[in-house]
Amino acid sequence: MTREIKKPEIRKNEIINAARKFFYQKGYEQTSIQDIINDLGIAKGTFYHYFTSKIDLLDKLTDQTTNEIYVSLKPIVESDMNAIDKFNAIFKAASTMKMANIDVFVVIIKVLFKDENTIIREKMYRNSIKKTTPLYSTIIKQGIAEGVFDVQSPDDVAEILIQIGTNLNETICRLFLAERKDPDHLVRTMVNKLKIYQDTIERILAAPKGSIQFYIPGEYENMVREFYKKIKEDV
Amino acid sequence: MTREIKKPEIRKNEIINAARKFFYQKGYEQTSIQDIINDLGIAKGTFYHYFTSKIDLLDKLTDQTTNEIYVSLKPIVESDMNAIDKFNAIFKAASTMKMANIDVFVVIIKVLFKDENTIIREKMYRNSIKKTTPLYSTIIKQGIAEGVFDVQSPDDVAEILIQIGTNLNETICRLFLAERKDPDHLVRTMVNKLKIYQDTIERILAAPKGSIQFYIPGEYENMVREFYKKIKEDV
DNA sequence: TAAGATAGACCGACCGTCGGTCTAAGGAGA
DNA sequence: TCTCCTTAGACCGACGGTCGGTCTATCTTA
Known part of the structure; x- marks a missing residue:
């Protein structure tokens, strides 16, 4: 997959914002990390690079x-x-x-x-x-x-x-x-x-x-x- | 395994009590249904016979x-x-x-x-x-x-x-x-x-x-x- | 200024666990 | 013997999380 590199702050905020969108629409338990990373087009590893859980x-x-x-x-x-x-x-x-x-x-x-x-x-x-x-x-x-x-x-x-x-x-x-x-x-x-x-x-x-x-x-x-x-x- | 048949009310209460024990000791998310059925020696199907989720x-x-x-x-x-x-x-x-x-x-x-x-x-x-x-x-x-x-x-x-x-x-x-x-x-x-x-x-x-x-x-x-x-x- | 080295951003296959489903079969009462 | 409720446990897909490894921007040094 094409690899896009961004400033850590940007990435982190992107993830938080995507999470907000999903959590507010589907709820916390109902949102999978897969949902979030699919939406952003990033990999699992990237997510766990920024958040511990x-x-x-x-x-x-x-x-x-x-x-x-x-x-x-x-x-x-x-x-x-x-x-x-x-x-x-x-x-x-x-x-x-x-x-x-x-x-x-x-x-x-x-x-x-x-x-x-x-x-x-x-x-x-x-x-x-x-x-x-x-x-x-x-x-x-x-x-x-x-x-x-x-x-x-x-x-x-x-x-x-x-x-x-x-x-x-x-x-x-x-x-x-x-x-x-x-x-x-x-x-x-x-x-x-x-x-x-x-x-x-x-x-x-x-x-x-x-x-x-x-x-x-x-x-x-x-x-x-x-x-x-x-x-x-x-x- | 030997099959033990009990009055539905008894069974149900046994399950609730086992759940109480685990929930109070480990918490809700941390307790798996497996924990409960292992403890009681019953099978998954029995649990879901009494509770929908x-x-x-x-x-x-x-x-x-x-x-x-x-x-x-x-x-x-x-x-x-x-x-x-x-x-x-x-x-x-x-x-x-x-x-x-x-x-x-x-x-x-x-x-x-x-x-x-x-x-x-x-x-x-x-x-x-x-x-x-x-x-x-x-x-x-x-x-x-x-x-x-x-x-x-x-x-x-x-x-x-x-x-x-x-x-x-x-x-x-x-x-x-x-x-x-x-x-x-x-x-x-x-x-x-x-x-x-x-x-x-x-x-x-x-x-x-x-x-x-x-x-x-x-x-x-x-x-x-x-x-x-x-x-x-x-x- | 160019080559090599470093940090850390990024990737995705993989794993164990869990909630829940399904079908077969035991057992009690008719 | 038939039937219905109860019990059993193999099975499933999804999920959170791990890990080995890759890629790139920047820094160091000659």
């Missing part, structure tokens, strides 16, 4: 992904907003990002939330705790200084908040994936869940009632309806 | 396990204690159960918290949410009636509490597994974590400050030290 590849992939999230969050944390606005801005940013890439996201969550892909979600989750806890901790400290939050241990609470945020995200995704005939009912449960989580987070932070505003009336319902449509569309 | 076996196993937890929780919920005492009793029961089977538990968490076994934890977690949410919901409603809790949606909050409880459990297990030279430091971080979680749960339930008492001074420290010793002992 299949799980090593997943590690590198999730590292990279979590890092992208970190980079997108950082400017918000470093902006001159007040603590409460920063929290709300982060949620808002996550929503708009998903809406902007809605087609991709629909495919991804359909695959990601299958049993066999628990490991991808778990790795992402563990990684983001490690990476983003300091960011949330910073906001919490700021909020304490501003007199709007009241917690004892910002670091620990930051971790708990990420846990809860992840749970919220999972709950929402699973609601989307659940079989539903009635979009109106879905919208209602969705809004309820979101309000409960808002309230929970406010309580944990001892933030003023109504300050955490993930739910924006009208806007959120539209988002839910659009997602619902997309999810029902394909297969 | 390896993951089906795990499903049945986690179902059974979650059910055992449910059965152990139910009497507490149905007792005549007040809501706060019930919450504390559940935590207490979980602790004493672990202490009673400490040797088994040490082995289990060492294996369960490896990356490759995420799927077992996840299945247990999803199952217990499905199974035990009503139990917690009942306690929350009782607490509201007693005027000690204040939440809007008991069902949703119950789910969030289980999530947080699971996170607490995971955090604690991971602290044990983390490399530590200094047990005193471990005890201190552990107690801190527990207090933070207590406080968080109180806030979510709007329960009186200090009512949730997972941490029992003296007693808890001893437990931690004993666990620490056991964990460091083997390998």
